Amino acid sequence: MAEYVFILGSNWLLSIAELLVYVRNRGYEAVVTDHSRHVVVLDFTQKMTLEEIMDMQGSLGGCYKIGRVIQTYNIILPTNAYPTNGKPDREALEIINSCTWLPDLWQRPRGRKIKFGVSTYPIFDGKAPIQYRRFTRGLDDTIKKKLLQQGARKADYFAYDEPDKRRAKRVNLALWPKTIAQNNLLTPPNAEIIAAFTGNNLYIARTMVIYDSVLQQYRDESRPYISKEISTSPKVCRTLLNLAGARPGDTVLDPFCGTGTLLMEAAMLGMKCIGIDIDGDQVQGTKANLTWFGRDIGQQIHFDVFRGDARNLTNLVNKQVDAVAFEPSLGPVSRNRPTAEEAEVIIEELTELYRDSLTQIAQVLRPDGRVAMTMPVLVSKSGPVPMDIREMIKGTGLGVYRMLPAEMIKSLSNDDERMYITPEREMLPERKMGQIVQRQLIALEK
Template sequence: MKYIFILGHNPKLSIAEILAVLPQATIIEETASFLIVENKEFDGAEMLRRLGGTVKLGEIIGTQISKKVTVEHLKEIKAKTKLNFGLSYYDCKPDNLGMEIKKELKDSGVSCRLVTGKDQALSSVIVAKNKCEEFLILGKKWLGKTCAVQEFEDYSLRDYGRPRRDLKSGMMPPKLAKIMINLAQAPAGATILDPFCGSGTVLQEGLLLGHEMIGSDNSDKAISDTKSNLEWLRVNSRLEVINAKIYKTDVRQIAKTVGKVDAIVTEPYLGPALRGKEKIHEIKRIIEELSELYETAFSEFRKVLNYHGRIVIIFPAFRIGSETLELPILEKIKKLGFTQVNKEKLIYSRPGQAVWRQIYVYQA
């Protein structure tokens, strides 16, 4: 079965996640907009709920753009009222196919509405709210049909609807937390540690994926925020039990508190909030302090991580003009016995950000 994944804002990261979840998949075509793979059959809606970096998921229904195939698919749908359908174009320009399909359907007695948007691809919001049967035109080469779109309302609720949010120390988006957990490739029900748990985003997403979670932080506020947010999650989700343990401890002492774990997924302290006017020597001082923290953390991780377990961790990358300054500790981590799994840089960023999140995957 050929499946289409419409990628998020950070396509390399989205693809890395997909291949971590579907390691047996064969890549058919890869662009900055979409990924087509061959894989054994799975439930599309269930798969998309598992992924954080994929916007839409669909199935290939043709190797050429065909009005006939599209019309036949739409005629098979038994709409209770008017049939809503739409076309999204990726890596190609829109054409008049939508209007041609609409005319043929109406001539056949099918009451229908062509759903359009301001962009050449329909957003997940438009597809969901219009209950739209969406067809994907991919590079004028592949014809696909959407089977699921990202649950944007659920993500928004878990991001902005929680009782505790710490804007000062920074917030990890739930989608990114889910991506990182998937990159860990931990087995179902694995024990995952976040030793910089903050307000509990990684714990939250891990619990929803069925893992046992352990969170720790050296901040009283972080511990309080995490407990409040996980209780909110219990009340507002399908989870009957919150299978998580929370400890107040410094990462430098984590091995004295936590037993063995299957994976570590975390965003450590990324440094103080920047004003945007810092000199290079100021950034280098921050990098020196952070390097010491990260090195010590990896030394502790070595003591608690099971053999072959993975660490998925964010390093800050500081943007100063056209220059990027990173933590110079990769060789030191290697000497501690960890192997870097990701072969290319995985960046999570937005335009204009002074500090990029650079994701590393290590294996013990």
């Protein structure tokens, strides 16, 4: 048995769902043993190799870091050692500061120059019974002191305790992937240490791999064709590919390919690509992007991109595909909320578009294949107007693939309603506050 901690994206529930689908797709045996809104702990029946961990991180859209758990403390210990109210418990403080797990990171620190940093992930944002900032800086100072006492030639740590760049009110005590990469904190003898808090435990883990944000930014900004319209983010594209069960070597179809963001992510993961779009400019843009990407990575990319209507795709695609992933048209762009009646008309038209497209998709999808897609929730003046999944898939030959399987969720934190994971979900939200058109992700199976 081996425990690993995964640092989740902002949509923590979707991140966990994607991770569990990936684990099941790849034939691993693992269960969720604990989680918070920032982290999830999985217990695998076998120890993962570094190559497997790197492949996993590279494939996931909703995971920023993966670390191997080296120590677990009951949450009472850090709560007593660094209480928000009252005096610290000296005995609890001594236990945490003993850092008995240090040899797992540095067996022979003598004479070495070591750089490190502690990244703390609280249970959730907001007021907490633990002073996370004092805990993080205290652990940094303690580790440095112990390394020097053990003969390290030099020991320096990196700390990030500024407001979160995305939300100023959120406490951020975690190192950004860019900082870790620039300072080689994953190259021994250097290290990043994850301190992951849940409602029950504090997990200490050594970071094994991180999300490559620099490479992602480069690909986004350097590709030759960028649409003026808002495109699906690369992270969501990877999530869709995983929900669709796509694996290296598979042929992936995107029947609403736009500028080819999803197909580029599929190509990076070693998949063959087929794209369709009704807009000729988008088709040419996708071809340009995929050709550029192939030259950039020095590999031949297998792709076919056609101009056409997804409702008639069998006239264009004459071979079987292994997986289908896409974001379809989500309706007209508007700055003002529609009335409930207007929203219902839009949803009805989109339902027909999706049903007709899925009927065609089912004809080229392999017998055990899956489809992953987004679908809209329109926020009208009277409230949200969702789409009826059953109505959408009626007569298509596809059924709903349920996410978050109950047998894989044994989390200690599932008794907290703020973090409860409802198993066997048919859809998961991918929303941003204030948007008129919000999204849900679903998976279908043949």
